[in-house]
Amino acid sequence: MNHKANIYAPNESSMRGYEQAKKAAEHAQFGIELDIPGTDPAVKDYLAPLLPWEICAVQAQTGNGKTMFTNFWERQIPAQLKRQGRDEIIIHVSLEESIEAMAFADYGRVLNVKPADFARGSFTDWARMKWAKSQLDGVPVWRIGDSADRADDAPELTLSNIYRAIRELVSGNITGDKWKPAVVIVDYLQALPIDPETKSAQQHEQRRLQVASDVFRLRDMTKHLQCPIIVPLQAKQDLAGENPPYKIPGLYDGMETSAIATRFDRMISLWMPKMSYTIGETVTNKDKSKVLTIREDQAFLKVNKQRGGLPAGMVWELKVNYETQDYTSVYFRGEK
Numbered sequence: 001m002n003h004k005a006n007i008y009a010p011n012e013s014s015m016r017g018y019e020q021a022k023k024a025a026e027h028a029q030f031g032i033e034l035d036i037p038g039t040d041p042a043v044k045d046y047l048a049p050l051l052p053w054e055i056c057a058v059q060a061q062t063g064n065g066k067t068m069f070t071n072f073w074e075r076q077i078p079a080q081l082k083r084q085g086r087d088e089i090i091i092h093v094s095l096e097e098s099i100e101a102m103a104f105a106d107y108g109r110v111l112n113v114k115p116a117d118f119a120r121g122s123f124t125d126w127a128r129m130k131w132a133k134s135q136l137d138g139v140p141v142w143r144i145g146d147s148a149d150r151a152d153d154a155p156e157l158t159l160s161n162i163y164r165a166i167r168e169l170v171s172g173n174i175t176g177d178k179w180k181p182a183v184v185i186v187d188y189l190q191a192l193p194i195d196p197e198t199k200s201a202q203q204h205e206q207r208r209l210q211v212a213s214d215v216f217r218l219r220d221m222t223k224h225l226q227c228p229i230i231v232p233l234q235a236k237q238d239l240a241g242e243n244p245p246y247k248i249p250g251l252y253d254g255m256e257t258s259a260i261a262t263r264f265d266r267m268i269s270l271w272m273p274k275m276s277y278t279i280g281e282t283v284t285n286k287d288k289s290k291v292l293t294i295r296e297d298q299a300f301l302k303v304n305k306q307r308g309g310l311p312a313g314m315v316w317e318l319k320v321n322y323e324t325q326d327y328t329s330v331y332f333r334g335e336k
Helices: 010-030 066-083 099-111 115-120 126-136 159-171 203-225 259-263
Strands: 055-060 089-094 141-144 181-187 229-234 266-271 282-284 291-293 298-306 315-321 326-329
Touching: 055 066, 055 203, 066 089, 066 181, 066 229, 066 326, 089 099, 089 159, 099 115, 099 126, 141 159, 159 181, 159 203, 181 203, 203 229, 203 259
Parallel strands: 055 229, 055 266, 089 141, 089 181, 181 229
Antiparallel strands: 266 298, 282 291, 298 315, 315 326
């Protein structure tokens, strides 16, 4: 083993700092931004753009919109890439939704049709669907996931196999063209299958060890792919970091391992009050000084963590449009 590779002399560590500062300055305009209309202060100004070596978690309990929010964020990215003249792609890995289900959701937004209409076979306007296909074909999102037509010999979607597939794609071995990823999205961390090497552990330990292993593998991925990674992740059902009546997951509320909190560069938490209380109910904190009336379209976002001396702790109340699956500030009144 090359132990020398882990040791840096004073001049070597100072040079690494100098080079990293230059690298950050060069990539500052190429980070992945998050913009939510009407937020004050603006989320895009508070949450610094994700740089190529950073990992960001989008954390929520079951049913609180982590996939919907991540998809909302993803839909902003092509416009940013076009605005900045970046010939790059987005790679979206889904362990929960099939390729067809994700395509139906995309068609639904373009055509203003319920995705279930495609699945049931009740949509038959093929001319409109071909037009919508031409629009979607221009969106640079490459997907990795399960499909009804998936080959029998396709490798299991463990993170190690996902990483291999991405390297094959970006190197040009799959299409003949090399691709530069702007961002990789892996939805979601705890849904990744158990890798064969983890199966030797006792069953009750397998998932914890697998998640911890995957956290470290994500670090390797972002370093070698030179792009940020966004990872939705499941929060515990019993939260330690909440501030009642607000049940927003805290820094150490990710399921299975504390490595999530310590190894990720950024953490965002989401909460939909309707999942914790009854719609129309009024809830207060212990001293009755804050009142919250529960609505159907209500969500909260908190920045739990930002490395590099950046701020954290800010919370925004958001409004969800379930038809378009978009988020705005609760105070947003439309573009001026």
